Amino acid sequence: MNCYYHPDKPAIGLCKHCQRGLCSDCATLVDDVLACKDRHEEQVHEFVELTKQNILKSKRTSSDYVRNTIFYASVGVLFTVFGASQIKWLGLQAVVYLIIGLALLWAALANYLESRKYK
Numbered sequence: 445m446n447c448y449y450h451p452d453k454p455a456i457g458l459c460k461h462c463q464r465g466l467c468s469d470c471a472t473l474v475d476d477v478l479a480c481k482d483r484h485e486e487q488v489h490e491f492v493e494l495t496k497q498n499i500l501k502s503k504r505t506s507s508d509y510v511r512n513t514i515f516y517a518s519v520g521v522l523f524t525v526f527g528a529s530q531i532k533w534l535g536l537q538a539v540v541y542l543i544i545g546l547a548l549l550w551a552a553l554a555n556y557l558e559s560r561k562y563k
């Protein structure tokens with residue numbers, strides 16, 4: 445394959461934007477990605493930025509769910525254990541704690557399952 449702009453020169457790679465072959469004179473690196481020099485640098489840069497943002501977004505969402513899982517699970521266990529241990533003395537009030545605890549554990553499970561989607 446030869447350079448799109450210099451048919452007599454061998455290409456060293458493809459522009460990320462237009463997929464044309466580029467020789468060492470026409471190619472330039474934008475964020476470690478090949479682009480047509482003075483032609484598609486801007487477009488490739490935008491493309492790379494967009495890809496980076498997408499990766500960051502999904503990472504952030506995944507760790508958010510993991511954090512929620514840990515939070516809900518620990519508070520849920522506290523409420524459940526407290527409710528279960530106090531049920532003889534507090535009666536209905538302890539049942540309410542127990543229900544809150546189980547609801548939190550359920551939320552933890554839901555967050556855990558959600559976080560698995562992003563792996």
Ligand SMILES: [Zn+2]
Nearest residue numbers: 459462480484
């Ligand atoms: Zn190009």
Ligand SMILES: [Zn+2]
Nearest residue numbers: 447450467470
């Ligand atoms: Zn060239």
